[in-house]
Amino acid sequence: MPQTKKFIIDFDSTFTQVEALDILGEISLINDPEKVKKLQSIKDITDKGMEGSITFRESLELRLEILKASKTQITDLIAALRQKVSKSFERNKEWLQENAKDIYIISNGFKDFILPIVSEYGILKENVFANEFVYDEAGNIVDFNRENPLSKNNGKTETIKNVNLEGDIYVIGDGYTDYEIKASGLANKFYAFTENVSRPKVVSRADHIAPSFDEILYINKLNTKFSYPKSRIKVLLLENVHPIGIHLLQEEGYEVEVISSALSEEELREKIKTVSILGIRSKTNVTKKVLENANRLLAIGAFCIGTNQIDLEECERKGIAVFNAPFSNTRSVVEMAIAEIIFLMRRLQDKSVGMHVGIWDKSASGSFEIRGKKLGIVGYGNIGAQLSVLAENMGMNVFYYDVIEKLALGNATKVDSLDELVSTCDIISLHVDGRKENRHLMDRERIGKMKPGAILINLSRGHVVEIPALRDAILSGHLGGSAVDVFPEEPKNNKESFESELKGLPNTILTPHIGGSTLEAQENIARFVPGKIMEYINTGNTYNSVNFPNIQLPFLHDAHRLIHIHHNEPGVLAKINQVLASFNINIVGQYLKTNEKIGYVITDIDKVYKAEAIEALKTIPGTIRFRTLY
Numbered sequence: 322m323p324q325t326k327k328f329i330i331d332f333d334s335t336f337t338q339v340e341a342l343d344i345l346g347e348i349s350l351i352n353d354p355e356k357v358k359k360l361q362s363i364k365d366i367t368d369k370g371m372e373g374s375i376t377f378r379e380s381l382e383l384r385l386e387i388l389k390a391s392k393t394q395i396t397d398l399i400a401a402l403r404q405k406v407s408k409s410f411e412r413n414k415e416w417l418q419e420n421a422k423d424i425y426i427i428s429n430g431f432k433d434f435i436l437p438i439v440s441e442y443g444i445l446k447e448n449v450f451a452n453e454f455v456y457d458e459a460g461n462i463v464d465f466n467r468e469n470p471l472s473k474n475n476g477k478t479e480t481i482k483n484v485n486l487e488g489d490i491y492v493i494g495d496g497y498t499d500y501e502i503k504a505s506g507l508a509n510k511f512y513a514f515t516e517n518v519s520r521p522k523v524v525s526r527a528d529h530i531a532p533s534f535d536e537i538l539y540i541n542k543l544n545t546k547f548s549y550p551k552s553r554i555k556v557l558l559l560e561n562v563h564p565i566g567i568h569l570l571q572e573e574g575y576e577v578e579v580i581s582s583a584l585s586e587e588e589l590r591e592k593i594k595t596v597s598i599l600g601i602r603s604k605t606n607v608t609k610k611v612l613e614n615a616n617r618l619l620a621i622g623a624f625c626i627g628t629n630q631i632d633l634e635e636c637e638r639k640g641i642a643v644f645n646a647p648f649s650n651t652r653s654v655v656e657m658a659i660a661e662i663i664f665l666m667r668r669l670q671d672k673s674v675g676m677h678v679g680i681w682d683k684s685a686s687g688s689f690e691i692r693g694k695k696l697g698i699v700g701y702g703n704i705g706a707q708l709s710v711l712a713e714n715m716g717m718n719v720f721y722y723d724v725i726e727k728l729a730l731g732n733a734t735k736v737d738s739l740d741e742l743v744s745t746c747d748i749i750s751l752h753v754d755g756r757k758e759n760r761h762l763m764d765r766e767r768i769g770k771m772k773p774g775a776i777l778i779n780l781s782r783g784h785v786v787e788i789p790a791l792r793d794a795i796l797s798g799h800l801g802g803s804a805v806d807v808f809p810e811e812p813k814n815n816k817e818s819f820e821s822e823l824k825g826l827p828n829t830i831l832t833p834h835i836g837g838s839t840l841e842a843q844e845n846i847a848r849f850v851p852g853k854i855m856e857y858i859n860t861g862n863t864y865n866s867v868n869f870p871n872i873q874l875p876f877l878h879d880a881h882r883l884i885h886i887h888h889n890e891p892g893v894l895a896k897i898n899q900v901l902a903s904f905n906i907n908i909v910g911q912y913l914k915t916n917e918k919i920g921y922v923i924t925d926i927d928k929v930y931k932a933e934a935i936e937a938l939k940t941i942p943g944t945i946r947f948r949t950l951y
């Protein structure tokens with residue numbers, strides 16, 4: 322059924338993210354030595370106009386006087402504004418085009434730049450109400466059309482009155498003058514649009530606060546492209562995720578809450594109730610108890626490599642997809658391992674600590690080159706394999722042990738048992754994953770098998786090494802040194818103090834789990850993980866998910882996508898297709914992948930179907946989760 326509502330949309334800070342005259346100032350004043358001062362004056366005058374301490378017309382005159390802009394600069398402004406259309410309008414371009422006859426733009430800005438922008442979204446020229454510049458022969462802006470009611474106070478209300486619109490009229494804007502249209506009885510509802518700015522005076526008078534255009538379409542049951550407004554998707558980011566990650570998720574339109582530390586099980590159990598996307602790093606444990614309350618949770622992003630802190634099986638059972646950044650910080654860990662090998666072989670740690678307290682200990686005793694030494698890598702995955710390459714380039718003889726068959730890089734030698742590796746190498750570096758079975762992989766007995774004077778490095782997970790055994794081995798002199806970055810118990814944040822039996826041991830480097838903490842790695846991770854999550858939410862793609870069957874899907878064209886997650890039991894796919902057939906729904910494409918526990922079926926269907934079909938699909942026995950993408 323065609324929609325019958327009419328939408329009046331403001332331009333500055335609503336249809337676009339910015340105030341166009343501010344951007345024009347950046348362009349026209351680019352070479353002006355007083356640019357900063359003048360731009361500030363423009364902002365102050367805009368505010369005065371909004372507060373009513375000067376008339377709107379005065380504010381316009383004063384700003385144009387400062388701007389001294391020309392026609393060619395308007396062309397530059399249009400190019401800049403094109404990049405600044407509010408994300409939710411951009412997302413709903415198709416909807417705007419399809420409903421153009423019911424969309425009106427009303428603005429105290431200028432048609433000269435508004436028309437070229439909004440016409441790309443199908444908005445009709447006759448539905449755009451705004452001011453007009455007056456140019457001189459040389460193309461300089463010298464005035465504005467003073468007859469236009471929009472150049473005066475109450476201009477928006479006046480204009481709408483003259484247009485005499487019929488039907489349900491909804492106003493969308495960020496400013497008080499937008500609210501005034503509704504206040505004067507010319508509209509049924511006023512939506513305070515807060516995607517770009519939120520003004521308390523305006524928000525307090527709104528019928529609805531709309532963090533995005535999706536929200537307005539959703540509450541009016543008009544959305545055809547996205548099943549759920551992104552502004553209603555709550556994201557919780559813990560543990561100091563890099564600002565780029567926060568920005569990307571905000572830019573996508575999600576409501577993002579950021580907490581710098583990890584949360585305890587109890588705290589997270591409470592918080593998770595309203596969260597749709599959770600972002601964590603290595604210190605937040607997402608346990609079964611936490612997941613009991615995670616009924617809205619669609620996805621977890623581990624902004625790190627390890628996912629042992631997440632109950633992956635329970636996530637799978639609840640239909641929660643988990644993503645990580647499997648190689649964004651690999652290089653950082655490897656560089657740190659190389660540095661520590663050299664540090665420990667030269668006893669640099671102790672020498673430096675000594676110097677700081679006045680000890681001059683110049684001697685070669687206990688100091689060795691790394692060239693020709695045997696490096697034993699336990700766990701030849703992404704990090705182990707890269708360490709192998711770099712270490713070999715520095716002249717080390719590399720040996721490795723892995724529980725699965727791995728290609729030996731360069732001249733590295735595969736060793737068939739861990740005991741053989743630990744008993745023959747000068748340096749043992751641990752790079753196994755954090756699975757439970759790896760608890761105390763390096764226990765007292767195995768540490769005892771290491772070569773006298775050998776060095777143990779653990780940058781993998783804290784539970785892999787039996788800490789009291791390591792302490793005893795160093796104190797007894799059996800081991801020559803150690804570097805430990807990960808601990809069985811780690812502080813939740815930088816305020817909590819660190820306790821360990823390893824404190825104060827000789828030739829022992831202790832670091833606060835910073836193997837992956839470089840700016841490069843954190844930035845890479847912060848770009849990678851949100852990208853994966855957004856792809857999953859927007860298209861259903863699970864490629865790179867750590868617990869879901871991996872499917873790389875084609876783009877959705879002229880179809881609706883049904884996403885069905887179910888327990889892997891016989892006959893579910895058949896039942897899905899029976900339901901679709903019984904409702905006469907045409908399947909455009911279908912993709913299925915299963916793992917031991919769950920099945921993931923994506924069905925693209927023709928756009929026309931009965932809502933009852935969706936209800937029937939949701940109730941198929943074995944269904945864990947069902948969602949539709951438009």
Ligand SMILES: NC(=O)c1ccc[n+]([C@@H]2O[C@H](COP(=O)([O-])OP(=O)(O)OC[C@H]3O[C@@H](n4cnc5c(N)ncnc54)[C@H](O)[C@@H]3O)[C@@H](O)[C@H]2O)c1
Pocket residue numbers: 626627628647650651654699700701702703704705722723724725752753754755759762780781782806807834835836837838
């Ligand atoms: N310190 C840090 O800040 C930091 C940063 C990144 C990664 N990590 C940790 O480093 C470890 C390695 O990361 P990755 O990206 O190389 O992981 P990966 O999954 O690519 O490699 C792990 C390898 O260990 C092997 N393995 C598992 N258990 C083993 C065992 N008992 N014996 C021998 N091999 C075993 C696996 O088969 C796999 O090849 C992970 O524990 C990760 O969490 C720590």
Ligand SMILES: O=C(O)[C@H](O)COP(=O)(O)O
Pocket residue numbers: 602603604624625626627628650834835837838
């Ligand atoms: O798994 C990882 O990538 C590392 O342990 C780093 O974790 P972090 O992001 O908590 O520093």
